[in-house]
Amino acid sequence: MLSLIKETAMVLHTSNMTYILGSLLVALLVSVYLVVVLLSHTPRKPHPEELEYSTIEDGSDEGIRKGKVPTSAEDGIVLSVVVPSYNETGRILTMLTDAVEFLQKTLPDQWEIVIVDDGSADGTTDYCLKLSRDTFHLKSGQLRVIKFVENRGKGGAVRQGMMHIRGKYGLFADADGASKFSDSKMLLEAIQSMEKPSKNSTSTQAAMAIGSRAHMVNTEAVIKRSFIRNCLMYGFHTLVWVFGIHSINDTQCGFKMFNREAIDAIFPYMHTEGWIFDIEILLLGLKKNIQYREIPVSWHEVDGSKMDLAIDSLMMAKDLVIIRMAYVLGVYNANKEC
Ligand SMILES: Nc1nc2c(ncn2[C@@H]2O[C@H](COP(=O)(O)OP(=O)(O)O)[C@@H](O)[C@H]2O)c(=O)[nH]1
Numbered sequence: 495m496l497s498l499i500k501e502t503a504m505v506l507h508t509s510n511m512t513y514i515l516g517s518l519l520v521a522l523l524v525s526v527y528l529v530v531v532l533l534s535h536t537p538r539k540p541h542p543e544e545l546e547y548s549t550i551e552d553g554s555d556e557g558i559r560k561g562k563v564p565t566s567a568e569d570g571i572v573l574s575v576v577v578p579s580y581n582e583t584g585r586i587l588t589m590l591t592d593a594v595e596f597l598q599k600t601l602p603d604q605w606e607i608v609i610v611d612d613g614s615a616d617g618t619t620d621y622c623l624k625l626s627r628d629t630f631h632l633k634s635g636q637l638r639v640i641k642f643v644e645n646r647g648k649g650g651a652v653r654q655g656m657m658h659i660r661g662k663y664g665l666f667a668d669a670d671g672a673s674k675f676s677d678s679k680m681l682l683e684a685i686q687s688m689e690k691p692s693k694n695s696t697s698t699q700a701a702m703a704i705g706s707r708a709h710m711v712n713t714e715a716v717i718k719r720s721f722i723r724n725c726l727m728y729g730f731h732t733l734v735w736v737f738g739i740h741s742i743n744d745t746q747c748g749f750k751m752f753n754r755e756a757i758d759a760i761f762p763y764m765h766t767e768g769w770i771f772d773i774e775i776l777l778l779g780l781k782k783n784i785q786y787r788e789i790p791v792s793w794h795e796v797d798g799s800k801m802d803l804a805i806d807s808l809m810m811a812k813d814l815v816i817i818r819m820a821y822v823l824g825v826y827n828a829n830k831e832c
Pocket residue numbers: 577578579580581582610611612645646647648649650651652667668669670672748798799800801
């Protein structure tokens with residue numbers, strides 16, 4: 495009789511423990527889900543002014559023409575270059591000079607530059623339009639500026655720019671000219687070699703070419719960077735690896751090109767507006783089986799970074815975890831535009 499009571503007590507004890515552990519697990523999962531929902535991000539809708547671009551007027555010394563941003567490719571434009579720009583009057587001249595010179599030479603009249611001025615307070619928009627007229631002597635429409643009413647972050651600017659280009663291909667490139675613009679040729683050739691599955695094929699496959707600085711890890715350019723910046727870089731790489739992008743060595747290079755099929759499959763679905771947006775682009779690309787190639791590009795450190803190493807690194811780490819968890823838990827849906 496005593497052993498029966500003991501056995502019953504044991505069974506009750508075990509089932510109680512199972513019940514408690516089960517409840518804890520459910521509570522943990524619900525909490526994680528709620529935290530991810532709370533910290534997930536919905537990109538803000540553009541203000542009406544942000545769906546317009548400004549460009550210089552032909553044959554006028556000061557005239558500025560405005561137009562509605564395009565939503566599809568237009569004949570004649572092969573390459574569109576999107577430049578996210580936040581207070582860049584001090585740095586953008588070098589980048590634009592390099593880009594305009596190369597584009598005029600290699601794709602005459604078949605290119606455009608779209609500056610996305612992310613709520614700058616230093617007159618970036620007027621400065622770029624003035625350069626377009628007085629320094630580069632461009633035609634109306636060749637350099638366009640979309641000006642945000644309020645700051646959204648680099649990811650938000652790249653998203654908006656890429657969704658409103660006219661080119662068959664879109665490249666986004668940093669305003670500080672850290673990469674040599676002529677390297678864009680390698681990215682274009684890589685995409686063109688991936689997009690046609692065979693010589694006779696009529697369909698075009700989505701493809702992206704990812705500028706990479708991975709080959710520079712042991713070079714002067716990286717070694718000379720501050721100790722703290724390199725520590726953060728290694729920490730970040732580890733986090734990216736843990737959260738599941740194993741096949742791409744440099745996720746953060748601000749020099750990436752897409753064909754229109756890839757642009758349509760990625761950018762309307764992108765939630766992230768901050769610095770970590772490259773990771774979401776790559777996750778969406780991988781999820782959608784978009785072909786890609788990582789292309790080594792030149793790169794040099796340019797002073798005047800807008801990143802606050804301490805705060806932005808913490809934010810990036812948090813956002814990286816949230817993006818990954820949001821896709822795993824179904825908070826973000828790779829097939830639903832946002
Ligand atoms: N749209 C947008 N772009 C930004 C912002 N901050 C920086 N950028 C752009 O992002 C690019 C890289 O910025 P940079 O400060 O050089 O970053 P780093 O190279 O990672 O140190 C440049 O084109 C900047 O203008 C921002 O708040 N919004």
